[in-house]
Amino acid sequence: MSEWQTVFGVSLVVLLGIFAYLFYLNAKLNRLEKK
């Protein structure tokens, strides 16, 4: 794997992972508030 692929992969996984988790938390909170 090239250096750029490593850096790009790490940055995407970290940022997308964090934002996916944020959306999941937000959806969970909305579901609990509606109950």
Place this chain on the structure above:
Amino acid sequence: MALAGKIILMIWMVMVLWGALRFAPPANILGETARVIYFHVPVAWVSVLAFCVSLYHSVQVLRNRNPMNDIGAEVSARRGLWVCVLATVTGAIFAKAAWGMYWNWDPRETSIVVLLLIYMAYFGLRSSMTDPDRRMRVSAVYAILAFCVMPFLVFVAPRIYFSLHPDTVINFEGESKLLDAQMKMVLKAATLGFTGIYIWIYNLAVRTERLAREREGYDV
């Protein structure tokens, strides 16, 4: 967090991504791979911050027995643990690129594994008790003790023994071994951005946990 704050944070993180991939120069010796530090260092910082917040709430639990502080301590320790795992994984990827191995039991790697185990045990302890009041008090004491060990594992132990971990020796500036000015700028911006994301996640997680406990019939 207000909508404007979320939008600013999103834009900020896009700028950080651009800074990390394009604006900052490649490092001496380590080359383009060193760009991983713009994600690895901030997440490591956020894990320390999360453990600090957990400590604060744990102390408050022992002072006032407020379940909201218990929620704050648990939520922060859990996110701190996950972010610590993320820092370990990004560090291992960097190690593979820089040293040819994902894992070689370097003092930094060993100390972080010990830290992960200590905070995993915190959740083991919590889940072993059913009485909410007892769980709150015992886990608060454990979180305080765990935090006392954390600075030694993160800041002291890796500096006592010879370590391959680069610390600030990424780029050279004259005679002193410091980060390049542009690299410092991106690193500070990334740290600020990840701190903002932590605050966002923390607020959401506390509200979610509070509602979940209320639904389960606990006094919050």
